[in-house]
Amino acid sequence: xxxxxxxxxxxxxxxxxxxxxxxxxxxxxxxxxxxxxxxxxxxxxxxxxxxxxxxxxxxxxxxxxxxxxxxxxxxxxxxxxxxxxxxxxxxxxxxxxxxxxxxxxxxxxxxxxxxxxxxxxxxx
Numbered sequence: 698x699x700x701x702x703x704x705x706x707x708x709x710x711x712x713x714x715x716x717x718x719x720x721x722x723x724x725x726x727x728x729x730x731x732x733x734x735x736x737x738x739x740x741x742x743x744x745x746x747x748x749x750x751x752x753x754x755x756x757x758x759x760x761x762x763x764x765x766x767x768x769x770x771x772x773x774x775x776x777x778x779x780x781x782x783x784x785x786x787x788x789x790x791x792x793x794x795x796x797x798x799x800x801x802x803x804x805x806x807x808x809x810x811x812x813x814x815x816x817x818x819x820x821x
Contacts, residue, residue, distance in 0.1 A: 698738055702734055712728070713727070714779060726768075731809065736805035736819075737795065738805070739802040756794045784818035791806065
């Protein structure tokens with residue numbers, strides 16, 4: 698099985714984590730520059746390509762436009778926008794479009810909220 702990864706555009710957004718205990722710093726409004734990487738697993742076509750990375754860019758543009766410079770809690774499905782939940786939210790939108798691509802067998806999403814903390818989701 699082959700894999701290809703693509704670093705997407707960084708997303709700058711604010712959020713709060715309302716389910717954290719009272720007094721926890723992440724309950725307060727704060728922001729991150731989220732770094733997103735999409736990983737696609739599959740079999741190459743006759744040219745050896747799983748998927749053209751330009752297709753990933755096109756799909757991700759909608760996600761970027763929806764999230765960038767927004768307060769994530771205001772976006773449906775992100776009312777408690779942990780990094781883990783954000784990974785799944787992005788995966789659902791990416792997989793909906795590229796998951797049925799004939800060469801694609803799986804999609805994984807990495808989201809870094811800082812230089813040393815990230816989440817990953819690759820489907821149910």
